[in-house]
Amino acid sequence: MRKVLTVCLGNYCRSPFAALALAHRGGAELDVRSAGLIGKWEGEPANESMISAARRLGFDLTAHRARQLTLDAMDWADSVLAMDASVLDVLREICGEAVQPKLGLYLGDRDVPDPMGKDQEAFNACAILIEAGTALHIS
Template identity: 90%
Template structure:
């Protein structure tokens, strides 16, 4: 079973939903976790607008609780999927040589836009984009 870690800034919107949808779609082949670079929302549920966006796609994000990234999480993962280039840059700065080859963008060559501070439509669009991106990670 492949171990996948999704990472965004706060583990509050994008990476929790990415982990949820990857786990849902690739349950037989993936073990998925998520984390954020900062601990601002540590222990908190996902953003309510992302919970609503997930529900619209038939997924339940209410059990999520935010976690801050640790070096142990990076070591655990076979693949570390950053939600955007700025997150990937930070991961490249903190990761050791063994972890570097595991690091990539979730969408391969483009960012998943951060919907924070935007309206529900932005969260819905973000969720649809993340769901479509699962095809890149499930064999």
């Protein structure tokens, strides 16, 4: 079983949905977790607009509770997938040498735009992009 950690800024929108979509698509092949760089929403449910966007695609994100990233979580993972380049840059700064090869962008060569502060359509577009991106991580 491959272990994947998805990471965004607050574990409030993008990385929780990416983890849910990957777990759904990967089935027993993947163990997926998510975390955020900051603890601002720690213990809180996902953003309501992302919950709604996920629901439109047939996913239930209501059980999610935000978690802050730990070094142990990065050590646990076989792959650590950042939702955008700024998150990836921080991950590169804080992780040890052993974790560096595990790091990458969720979409491979581009960012998943952060929908925070935008309208519902931005969250819907973000969720569609994330769900489509699961294909990059399933063998």
